[in-house]
Amino acid sequence: xxxxxxxxxRFTALIILAxxxxxxxSYMVKPWGADYxxxxxxxxxxxxxxFTTIFFIxxxxxxxQGLKDIEDDYFTKRTLGFISExxxxxxxxxRIIFRFFIALVVIVLTYILVFKYLLxx
Amino acid sequence: MTRRPTFINLFLIKLxxxxxxxxSHRLSGxxxxxxxxxxxxxxxxxxxxxxxxxxxxxxxYNFEVKLLISVSLIALTYHTLAGLRHMLIDFSSYGHxxxxxxxxxIITFVLTFIISIFLLMExx
Numbered sequence: 001x002x003x004x005x006x007x008x009x010r011f012t013a014l015i016i017l018a019x020x021x022x023x024x025x026s027y028m029v030k031p032w033g034a035d036y037x038x039x040x041x042x043x044x045x046x047x048x049x050x051f052t053t054i055f056f057i058x059x060x061x062x063x064x065q066g067l068k069d070i071e072d073d074y075f076t077k078r079t080l081g082f083i084s085e086x087x088x089x090x091x092x093x094x095r096i097i098f099r100f101f102i103a104l105v106v107i108v109l110t111y112i113l114v115f116k117y118l119l120x121x
Numbered sequence: 122m123t124r125r126p127t128f129i130n131l132f133l134i135k136l137x138x139x140x141x142x143x144x145s146h147r148l149s150g151x152x153x154x155x156x157x158x159x160x161x162x163x164x165x166x167x168x169x170x171x172x173x174x175x176x177x178x179x180x181x182y183n184f185e186v187k188l189l190i191s192v193s194l195i196a197l198t199y200h201t202l203a204g205l206r207h208m209l210i211d212f213s214s215y216g217h218x219x220x221x222x223x224x225x226x227i228i229t230f231v232l233t234f235i236i237s238i239f240l241l242m243e244x245x
């Protein structure tokens with residue numbers, strides 16, 4: 001499972017890179033020079049909706065794996081205990097707050113993506 | 122008699138350039154997850170930045186939005202380049218030696234600086 005996740009993080013990285021390069025080189029570098037209608041028509045076309053959904057799922061999976069590494073390295077009793085012992089005893093609280101913010105971002109972005117972009121755009 | 126470390130002051134430990142590269146990779150990853158991804162999805166995948174006439178709303182392209190886009194682009198540039206360096210180390214024999222790791226880390230920072238300037242010139 002660990003090896004699978006290790007490869008999967010790199011695989012999702014390549015999907016994200018493909019999407020970002022495609023969009024950046026096409027529009028994001030200079031969105032104000034491009035007509036809004038061109039951007040809107042292109043980004044809400046069916047192929048781009050599929051590509052964006054794959055990109056979004058890849059980003060969340062890749063991001064959660066990376067953020068979990070950060071959590072395991074820094075928000076532990078040991079690491080926080082280097083700063084102060086009291087802080088170290090609250091490691092679990094920091095972990096839960098950190099996870100809460102991650103969950104918040106994932107829920108809000110999923111809501112926007114599904115209802116404002118995939119269904120509404 | 123063995124001397125065991127009883128006191129570790131993290132501020133006295135000097136960080137090599139490869140370690141700074143690794144920490145920056147993590148920080149830029151956090152910035153992407155909490156800033157760049159929301160900025161892209163909330164501003165550009167919805168119709169927030171558009172007027173009713175179907176044009177870009179330049180009033181909404183204000184200082185704060187420019188700042189969000191700038192931070193996103195810098196973080197994304199660095200994270201991508203450092204990620205490619207990481208893939209190079211993972212899947213090839215390059216980068217396992219100290220001098221190679223140092224050199225590639227410096228190259229990552231220099232390329233980030235150059236590409237960021239070009240991208241930010243387009244934003245501002």
